[in-house]
Amino acid sequence: MSSLFLASQIFLWIAVGVLGVLVAALARQVGVLHERIAPAGALTLHQKVNVGDAGPSMTLTALDGAKVAIGGTRPGRSQLLFFLSPDCPVCKTLLPIIRSANGAESDWLDIVLASDGEAAAHRRLVMAENLAGFPYVLSETLGRQLGVSKLPYAVLLDETGRIASLGLVNNREHLESLFEAKERGVASIQQFLARR
Structure with missing residues (x-):
């Protein structure tokens, strides 16, 4: 019985270790994606005027x-x-x-x-x-x-x-x-x- 308990504890700690590695890898990927996503900024629609044009006076x-x-x-x-x-x-x-x-x-x-x-x-x-x-x-x-x-x-x-x-x-x-x-x-x- 004690050897079965010891084996389950070892298996549980291995599973926790694997889970920790997977969470760290996932966090790294989220960070990489966050860096790749640029700020949206104001949406410039197709209009008659462009940046640099003289504005109305x-x-x-x-x-x-x-x-x-x-x-x-x-x-x-x-x-x-x-x-x-x-x-x-x-x-x-x-x-x-x-x-x-x-x-x-x-x-x-x-x-x-x-x-x-x-x-x-x-x-x-x-x-x-x-x-x-x-x-x-x-x-x-x-x-x-x-x-x-x-x-x-x-x-x-x-x-x-x-x-x-x-x-x-x-x-x-x-x-x-x-x-x-x-x-x-x-x-x-x-x-x-x-x-x-």
Whole structure:
């Protein structure tokens, strides 16, 4: 009986050792896969405009009546145009991230919220989401000139008014990839990774 117990214990420890080796190998493979998977970045849709093109230059009236200059030369300042809609749930989940980016990147970035449609619905969104500190413009022309077809969408204009980066943004990583693409001088994070 004791020899049977000893044999089962030896077999059990061998099985635990083999299992430990398999778990270590699996963990290594997960690490390798994690390194191979690149950050997604903002999805650039097939549109009429490309990075490096001159962005629109216009003055629009915000919901609060203030004049907002879109594009043009802005020494030392870039401008992020964030396109949203009051009935877009993903847009609403990104608003805390937009507020955070506004504070964190305020030394070089101005954020403008943009959309089109009925002003009353947008005013309700401004009140519900505490967006009074942001310029909020309604212009179908602006969206068309930038090829915005899906929301939420963001366009980053550089200091000279040229398009630095753009794309569909669904989370913080996508939004920050626009800043990263501008900093690295590429159209998208995917393009940067392809060069490596």
